[in-house]
Amino acid sequence: MSQDTADVTHQIPDRIPISLIVNGNRRTLDLVPWTSLLDALRDHLALTGTKKGCDHGQCGACTVLVDGRRVNSCLMLAVMTDGAEITTVEGLASDGALHPLQQAFIDHDAFQCGYCTPGQICSAAGLLAEGHAGDADEIRELMSGNLCRCGAYPNIVAAIQQAMGLP
Ligand code: FES
Ligand code: FES
Secondary structure (H helix, E strand, C coil): CCHHHHHHHHHCCCCEEEEEEECCEEEEEEECCCCEHHHHHHHHCCCCCCCCCCCCCCCCCCEEEECCEEEEHHHCEHHHHCCCEEECHHHCCECCECCHHHHHHHHCCCCCCCCCHHHHHHHHHHHHHHCCCCCHHHHHHHCCCCCCCCCCHHHHHHHHHHHHCCC
8 A cells, every 4th residue: 555545544534523404303423424415324323114126226216305306225325415315205194194105105006025116206306396297208208217116117116196186
């Protein structure tokens, strides 16, 4: 190892303190710098609704909202989200009432094993906020980053259409 590399390595702290608003509650964490947001949520905050599918940004099972934008939490370092507002599937219901997307997924039988469902619902919540989808084809396109190994896609699209008030 060169002297320069050794110096840089020496400067990386063992742990970094961060503060997040998670589902409306402030949470503080002290994390090793390479902790993904997904692992911070699941392993440090015990919010296991968000799922780890591929851990490589390919399946969407880990989708959460960061300051209202949907992201694959397995691809984001938790320290990059210091100060952000994070919404996971646990934060979507309010006052004991399901989020309209959660109700729509039930109404349309839009899950089978349910493993992809938290990511699908968080991604759909982001899609609604983005306001770019006007019909089923656009929903399919804009949800294409969320894979479902059970193949519940027609029901998922129907559920999102219901939540959007589309025919
Ligand atoms: S677990 Fe993050 S995209 Fe698959
Ligand atoms: S419901 Fe099983 S992976 Fe989607």
